[in-house]
Amino acid sequence: MPLSLLRLRLTLVSLLAVSFLGALDNTVVSTSLATVAGQLGALQHMGWVVVGYTLASTVLIPVLGKLGDVVGPRLVFVSSLVLFLVASLACGFAASMGWLIACRVVQGMSSAGLQLMSQTIIAQVAAPRARPRYMAIVGAAFPVAILIGPVLGGLITDSWGWPWVFWVNLPVGAVALVLAVLALPHLEGTGAGRRFDLPGAVAFTFVLVALVLGVSWAGDPSAGLAATGAFAAAVVGFALFLLAERRAAEPLIPLRHFANRTVAAGTVISSIVGIGLFSITSYLPTYFQMAYRTSATVSGLVPIATVFGMLVSNLLTGFLASRTGRYRAFPIIGTSVGTLGLGIMALLPPALPLWVPMAVMALVGLGTGAFMSLIIAVVQNAAPRTETGVVTATVNLTRQVGSTLATAIIGGVIGFGVAARLPAGTDAADLTPQAVHAADAALQDAVAGIYHDVFAPIFGALALTYALGIVAALLLPHGRLSDELEPSPTHEPLSA
Secondary structure, three states: OOOOOOHHHHOOOHHHHHHHHOOOOOOHHHHHHHHHHHHOHHHHHHHHHHHHHHHHHHHHHOOOOOOOOHHOOHHHHHHHHHHHHHHHHHHHHOHHHHHHHHHHHHHHHHHHHHHHHHHHHHHHHHHOHHHHHHHHHHHHHHHHHHHHHHHHHHHHHHHHOOHHHHOHHHHHHHHHHHHHHHHHHOOOOOOOOOOOHHHHHHHHHHHHHHHHHHHHHHHHHOOOOOHHHHHHHHHHHHHHHHHHHHHHHHHOOHHHHHHHHHHHHHHHHHHHHHHHHHHOOOOOHHHHHHOOOOOOHHHHHHHHHHHHHHHHHHHHHHHHHHOOOEHHHHHHHHHHHHHHHHHHHHHHHOOOOOOHHHHHHHHHHHHOOOOOHHHHHHHHHHOOOOHHHHHHHHHHHHHHHHHHHHHHHHHHHHHHHHHHHHHOOOOOOHOOOHHHHHOOOHHHHHHHHHHHHHHHHHHHHHHHHHHHHHHHHOOOOOOOOOOOOOOOOOOOOOOO
């Protein structure tokens, strides 16, 4: 049955609060990492606070998507929220880096459930035409968290101490939990007669862990053999995963979904967000500090402009798609605008006023926001209601894996590219923005030119990635989102 307007609004408030918590958790924690590592005496393991969280979240995406279809999204959502709050409490009491990393892994696992089930619940309680608007509202949590997270994390760490970076989740999460228990309807799963794909889950976990370890070790010359072994293991594991999925009665990621043009094209379009934008955003401040010789504070204005453009476009296109029921034009326009913006970034000469690249990257954000949340609602509309969790997980998984791998690849290109071009006698290990800004004008010019020359082909490659997104968007079938909510689960096959 459709929800009453009051109950629907309470449900959306709960989902938005929880999505914001999950998105904010990583951005807030990143600011306090150095303080945490210093106080716990384990600076060499600092990166695993982030890697453990991200890896656990990514691994659990398809597992929890399938579980949501089997037992119902409400149960997975509430359980994930409780686990997230318990892990947040435990993180603040961490007495060692090992303890903190373990708690962050649990946080990452539960965060995957919150993100996925928020989108799955919207698909279950809202008519297809209303979903883009609701997806845009819940999806706005991510860009807002990027905008305020680092500042908020710094304020909390300096004012209250680093444990409160985690404990601040508790009051907001408790309110969201009460709202979830009261407002979320009981959404039936389809567990009867269905088997969980354990071999597929094990094989997928093995592949992703091996892949992430291989990418992590690839930048270390002394770990070349280990990286090669990890990549080889990932290839073998992927072959076993495909075999398991073909044989499973209820596969973790049903390969037959990709025979549907909407699902296949939508999955490619979704991956563009991770590969084409999320991967480069974290490197933008370094680029502008070196190539444009800005301070760390000023360099942060460019990613802020990018994310702000994404936020505006995400909300606008979500509301327009719900108003008209039409959706195909937005991914086409969005990928085209993103291609244009990144192409311009590849051609911009160095030493321009900072407002020029800020405006261009805001354009890239506007293009990306046009399909960031919308494409999830479109793909959900193409799948049977009994497989909403699985298809939602697939779209999110390609985005997250694409972002993880592209970020690592871009980092390697920057590291090796800059080191290979430095003037003789200049040590790449000592090449900090502060050192460059204090150097003579000749070295500053040389470093600015090097960073421009290294980043230009990266922007060009990302523009080509968005161009592939244009092709995928053009392959989306024409259609209109329905005003009717499917009343009961269906096992009808996917249609093109």
